[in-house]
Amino acid sequence: DQAAAFEAMVRRLSGLSKTDILFIDNLGECRDPELRPFLDRLVFGNSEGLRLVLSSTSEVPLDLSRAKLEVGALEIGARHLSLDRDGVSALLERAGVTPLRDADLDRIIVRTEGWAAAVRLVQVLLASEGEGVAGDARSLVGATLDSFGGDQGDMARVLTQRVLRGFGPDLMQFMVELSLVREFSVELAMHMTGRQQAREWLDRLVSQ
DSSP: OHHHHHHHHHHHHHTOSSOEEEEEOOGGGOOOTTHHHHHHHHHHSOOTTEEEEEOOSSOOSSOHHHHHHHHOOOOOOHHHHSOOHHHHHHHHHHTTOOOOOHHHHHHHHHHHTTOHHHHHHHHHHHHHHHTTOGGGHHHHHHHHHHHOOSSHHHHHHHIIIIISTTOOHHHHHHHHHHTTSSSOOHHHHHHHHOOTTHHHHHHHHHHO
16 A cells, blocks of 8 residues: 555654755656655645755656745756856856956856856866966867867866876776776786786776
8 A cells, every 4th residue: 555655654754853854866757656645745744844855857746836835845946056157257266267258158158058067177178278377268268168068078088188197008098998897806907908017007096
């Protein structure tokens, strides 16, 4: 009896002796027809001691208008989480990128949709292209944004430039060959790659 099961769960959650916060993520992935009545019961029938944070990439299966009126619910969407021009400028300045023109900041916002992680990735690309020369950042913005799409290729390029910098070509090739397996031992690494330095290189990678 699913109804009895979630009623028992609601009673237990509502009986908490102190304020607790329950996070339920990825609600959009749940197709159970009992989800909506369960959330209704949880939201509109719980005690003052329970706070809920519901997250979904699609519409939350809940009467949000009622929730706002009855329990003071807040709806937070992408527009609330993205950075505006001042936020982007502050993030870049704290990372050592000189103040950019408003037009450059607007281009960054359009390309990244203001998401902090994407803006940070643009900042890393600017730093890697300009090798930390702040004065060059402004002239690099256009070229960097033209090559930045926020896809896996861009992220791979950042990892290659920033994480693997300093490793020789032989060691990098060794890592590429090892990436074909999920798990490995020193012996397997030596057998796969044919490199007798496998133990030494793996020790170095672990230490770094």
